[in-house]
Amino acid sequence: MLTIDFLINTLSLGSLYAMLALGLVIVYGILKLVNFAYGELLMIAGYTLYILGGLSTTLPWFVIAILAVLVAAAISYLTEMIAFRPVREKSLTAMLITSFAVSTLLQNAALLIISPRARAVPLPDFFSQSVALAGSNIPIRNILSIVTAVVLFGALSLLLKYTVLGIALRAAADDFRMTRLLGVPANLVISTAFIISGFFAGVVAIFWTARTASVTPTIGAAPLLVAFVACVIGGMSNLLGAVVGGYLYGIIYSLLSLWLPQYLLDYREAFMFLIVILILLFRPSGLIRGNASSERVG
């Protein structure tokens, strides 16, 4: 039953969820803000694919894809600068409400300017092709999403570990006030977090929109929920928790699809959340806890 294609498909799903969760938690870690406009960043990347794909038939797909990711990162940065920065000093509630406002605004902008109906995004041929591996047909798309996740997680780890900006990002998640007292500009750290967040949203958007080969104004709702739940399972206090939560979400979801009898498959989400509730009953702060600073006596 646990065949190689099941394994790859599960890992692929988990990779997408882990990238989603990471993008959400990197902002949360510093600002303690669950950015409800996060899903709309996927939507924007999706529409960028649609618009660029329609405008130009000469641009290679991967150039369009990279541009879509960059646009998502740029819009993420702009929402921080225009919407969140002015209310940052006020209160967390103000920021939370702002994130709802940004989400609604972007969704309605898409409804108004483009269309409530689904729009097609360009897909390269290899996205619908498969390779034979150990007797199974594996979609290339799934292998690609796993590889992308591994590469990006590796790159992010290096950035966080070996660059001063990366160290500052981790420090800010630890103690934002102290980080500023050391001369690290608050805006620099927060902007960087939003850009990384938008970047991950954009990357996931490419795979997410490929499922239906289309984008709609409300496409962001589902990935936002997935990211949020994955963070809650894994633990909101660190990036590793988000990644673990994302993969776990993918694994549980795949196993449910495999094990649930046909007539219960429609209730897959309900079972999913039942398991999430069970996890939270036993680990209220998620599976991976933050680096609790335990001070030795001496």
Added chain:
Amino acid sequence: MLELKSLHVRYGAIKALRGISLEIKEGELVALIGVNGAGKSTTLATIAGVLRPVEGTVTFLGESIAGKTPEAIARKGISLVPEGRAILASLTVEENLRLGAFIRRNHQEYLMDVEENIALFPILKERFHQLGGTLSGGEQQQLAIARALMSHPKLLMLDEPSLGLAPIIVDQIFDLIKALHNRGVTILLVEQNVDRTLEIVDRAYLLNTGTIQTSGSANQIRSQVDIEAVYLGDQ
């Protein structure tokens, strides 16, 4: 070097500082003493830009810094070691030091400063790759001071550096403050340990409920005020 003029600070409706005026000259070691809630930490936090004054001025090297952000003030050369040390627990000792040098961009100088600090605090060499959160209280205090020194501050502010430390470590901390002072570092010190503090400082200000009750040299303070009475709450 630093001058506060009739500084007023509030936490909501509570007036924490009611017209603090004080001055520190270059190379001086000055202490703020007084009971809990007198406004000592509030004064440091306001100078560092964590709190904004509702009234009054803060002038550093001839420039008004009141209301500027903590990062801007750090860049001007003021470094605060907050009460409780605020070690970045999930960062290693090395990373804490590296971030301490954030405002200085020269990597060669950074490496030299690390060497110098390790000579000053040998324990940090042993703990170099350990997470800050795994250090003992005394080690964390040394790291916090070393981290502050990494930025070559013109003014170093220490908030209760001896708090919660074993007596032998407290001795070390006071020796260290004296040594830094002798090297020419300008220091503004907040301490509960008044006797020890008056032994090493040039001047001190005695704060009481958000105002300066008296100031002067250690001897002047000792002769004017019954320190024990202040701390027992007779005043």
